[in-house]
Amino acid sequence: MLLAAGLMSAGCTYAGPLKWVTLGDAAYAELRKTVPQATAKASRAGQNEALHVVPLDEDLLPLLSAAVHRDLKRCGGFFVHNTEGDAMQAIAGAPVAVAALTRPSYTIDNQTTVNSLLPQLQESNITQTIVDMSSFANRYYKTVNGSDAANWLKQKWTTMASGRSDITVTQFAHTGYNQTSVILTISGTDNGSEVIVLGAHLDSINLSGNGETSHSPGADDDASGIASLTEALRVMINTGYKPRRTIKFIGYAAEEAGLLGSQDIAANFKNSAVNVVGVMQLDMTNYKGSVNDIYIYTDYTDSLQNDFVAKLAATYLPALKVGYDKCGYGCSDHASWNAKGYPASLPFEAAFNRDNPYIHTANDTYANSGNQAAHALKFARLAAAYAVELGSDGPGTPGGTDKVETFTGSLAAGQQKSYGPFKAGIGTFKAETSGTGDADLYVRKSAVPTTSTYTCKSDGSSATEVCSFSMTANGDVYVLVRGYTSTSYALKVTYKPQ
Ligand code: BES
Ligand code: ZN
DSSP, rough: HHOOOHHHHHOOOOOEEEEEEEEHHHHHHHHHOOOOOOOOOOEEEEEEEEEEEEEGGGGGGHHHHHHHHHHSSSOOEEEESOOOOOOOHHHHHOOOTTTOOOOOOOOOOOOHHHHHGGGOHHHHHHHHHHHHTTTOOOOOOHHHHHHHHHHHHHHHHHHHHHTTTTTEEEEOOOOSSSOOEEEEEEEEEEEEEEEEEEEEOOOOOOOOOTTTOOOOOOOIIIIHHHHHHHHHHHHHTTTTTOOOOOEEEEEEOOTTTTHHHHHHHHHHHHTTTTTEEEEEEEEOOSOOOOSEEEEEOOTSOHHHHHHHHHHHHHHOOTTTEEEEEETTTSSSSSHHHHHHHHEEOHHHHHOOHHHHHHHSTTTTTEEEEEEEEHHHHHHHHHHHHHHHHTTTTTTTTTTTOOOOEEEEEEEEOOOOOOOOEEEOEEEEEEEEEEEEEEEEEEEEEEEEEOOOSSSSEOOOOOOOEEEEEHHHHHSEEOOOOOOOEEEEEEEEEEEOOO
């Protein structure tokens, strides 16, 4: 209110760069009250409300957030774009096709791994991360503190991943501000082109102003989301979990400034045709404002994946109560992925109108989340279950049933017989013989083996031989049995079907 009054009466002139904002009806009405000169350049029907494109001085953006929060008592999200074309495209409503989007099976078939991992997650570690992050005076996207906070997270994740050559941590630089996003990547072992993203925003904001030393601890919004993800990550690393799909943990820059960091990253992935098969956003996980524990937000998210998230909660966190709600257009980073056609979900701490009343102020502290992180721990567990269940999938379903084929035969000394092709999928391929006399075993990918060309051989001095290797892609496999002396044998071939 103060800010808006100041703007009008003092007739301030703002000289920030011109931005293009897309926003919903309700937020647009608020903007018009606060900044009457703001006028929609275009409007179009959206998912639940009409959407508008408004050119706006960057310096006026905080007024928009403040007005929406104050008057609507809700978040009225928006996307900030650099160009009119980007904004127009954002409200165009055309279905967004994603290159090579793979729909996961959403089966729950990694109970052993997930159940051994979940009890290891600890509230105290979540508390530590929240307290550490909220000890920066602010994490505003344009301040030195805001950049330092991103560097701190990069350092924390790098230390956690030390000793794992399959994990990298990078900083994603953005244009127009110094705060980076932070991306930790666990490369998938054999299905790495399929990517899972778990994200939270690392920035914070104070709607009464954002100087270098302004206070916006953002303990709940959204140190809690980063902390929940970090604890899931810690246990995944600690247990030596190696995913088949690639898993990325992302701390986004500049969410509070209009989803800037996540829009950049989602656009970058889309342009490179990255096959992101699932996105989970954790934004506010530690304030228990409602009777249910986890609220799955159903707007601007993917309903099939949301059903999967509910199934994960029912399977792995059966004591928890799950509710549903909506948060409107552009309310957090999941919306950036959703806008690019990627399936995203947002499990949230409370019903929409029962969320933490202290966010975006100097009072969003750990103390004002009740001095506990038990609530955020539920989301850490949900995130770990999500990462492992989706992360463990790949063609050939190694979790699935082996195909077993058996044969018997007799060979004279020097005689040989070939079998196959066996249509093998990703996983272990194994051939074994038993019997009388001396049989030797040769196995080869893609062609019939000879005694000098093979992928694997076993030529001991009996009929008991075994040969196994791992298939990293679907392929034909051939087996050759040779009588070194005369032999009567049984051959057993075990492999994952394609
Ligand atoms: N964490 C909030 C979103 C939120 C707040 C969801 C309350 C549900 C209840 C997020 O960081 C935020 O503040 N978003 C802005 C929009 C953004 C584009 C500036 C908002 O909702 O005003
Ligand atoms: Zn947030």
